[in-house]
Amino acid sequence: MVGSAIKLKLEESGYKNLVYKTSSELDLKNQAATKVFIESEKPDVVIIAAARVGGILANDRYPYPFLYDNLQIQNNLINASHQNDVGKVIFLGSSCIYPKMAPQPLKEDYLLTGPLEPTNQWYAIAKIAGVKMVEALRKQFDRNYVSLMPTNLYGPRDNFDLETSHVLPAMIRKFHDAKEAGNKPVTLWGSGNPMREFLYVEDVADAVLFTMESDLDETLYNVGTGKDITIKELAETIREITGHEGEIEWDSSKPDGTPRKLMDVSRMKEQGWTYTTELKEGIEKTYRWFLENRDEVREVKV
Numbered sequence: 001m002v003g004s005a006i007k008l009k010l011e012e013s014g015y016k017n018l019v020y021k022t023s024s025e026l027d028l029k030n031q032a033a034t035k036v037f038i039e040s041e042k043p044d045v046v047i048i049a050a051a052r053v054g055g056i057l058a059n060d061r062y063p064y065p066f067l068y069d070n071l072q073i074q075n076n077l078i079n080a081s082h083q084n085d086v087g088k089v090i091f092l093g094s095s096c097i098y099p100k101m102a103p104q105p106l107k108e109d110y111l112l113t114g115p116l117e118p119t120n121q122w123y124a125i126a127k128i129a130g131v132k133m134v135e136a137l138r139k140q141f142d143r144n145y146v147s148l149m150p151t152n153l154y155g156p157r158d159n160f161d162l163e164t165s166h167v168l169p170a171m172i173r174k175f176h177d178a179k180e181a182g183n184k185p186v187t188l189w190g191s192g193n194p195m196r197e198f199l200y201v202e203d204v205a206d207a208v209l210f211t212m213e214s215d216l217d218e219t220l221y222n223v224g225t226g227k228d229i230t231i232k233e234l235a236e237t238i239r240e241i242t243g244h245e246g247e248i249e250w251d252s253s254k255p256d257g258t259p260r261k262l263m264d265v266s267r268m269k270e271q272g273w274t275y276t277t278e279l280k281e282g283i284e285k286t287y288r289w290f291l292e293n294r295d296e297v298r299e300v301k302v
Ligand SMILES: NC(=O)c1ccc[n+]([C@@H]2O[C@H](COP(=O)([O-])OP(=O)(O)OC[C@H]3O[C@@H](n4cnc5c(N)ncnc54)[C@H](OP(=O)(O)O)[C@@H]3O)[C@@H](O)[C@H]2O)c1
Pocket: 001, 002, 003, 022, 023, 024, 026, 027, 028, 029, 048, 049, 050, 051, 052, 053, 069, 073, 092, 093, 094, 095, 149, 150, 151, 152, 153, 154, 157, 158, 159, 166, 300
């Protein structure tokens, strides 16, 4: 999802000399193959949007690939970039790197100040290692490498699999399917009480472009809207947009995750970047895309 949005954004902005590989063409877990790729392409900039990504249940059920795949992918790319003198690396992490009970909104300085949310600690620990790789290269070799930590993202080309997807695409799919089935009740995970922030994927692509074209002062930046809503409010918004008219049932046997996860986005704002797409508009665009691509939407299996 994020990689395609960045590709479109760069093309729209006039960048032509772009190089990509799909996971079937290049397995980034393979150190030797990744090294050969970077050595032969000699890119000026490396943007790391590849990762093993998934929602709460997938993280909890399949801890090993969330730790191992992410460590391998980022280690191979960051180290090969450094060894080949790549001028800029942009590493994408996630807001789950911050401690579960950190004060809200989450500031970059709260990293490693307390225990993580246990359900996605595997993914978070890998991402924290990536942030520290970037920081170490900046400190020791004065590399112009940056880590961006986006909040929850959503948009076209998201994963709509009900087991591995994030909350927002899962809700779009559930409400849409229930409406099609005659407005059947929709069962949603958890209590509905946690608060979450969401950013439209085109906005994160814009933040990546901004980072690529700027000399930022720090190594780590949050990327979000700085605004959050409850999962219940999100469900009502999506129900309205999809036109579902049935009941909502909350399955409290499923985990809630962190009670609140709101980013402090002031560091990025001070550098001159801010988001533009409001949540309702972003969900409407995503639902339109979902309807137009219903038969081909991505369903990631772990
Ligand atoms: N989605 C979010 O809410 C969110 C929030 C914050 C941060 N982020 C960050 O944004 C980045 C991209 O996330 P996304 O939502 O775009 O995830 P995504 O749609 O699942 O994309 C991840 C991509 O990585 C590729 N990939 C996985 N393993 C690979 C491997 N071993 N070799 C080569 N490619 C591999 C996948 O290819 P295949 O599909 O072929 O496996 C896929 O194209 C991640 O770093 C994630 O942490 C995402």
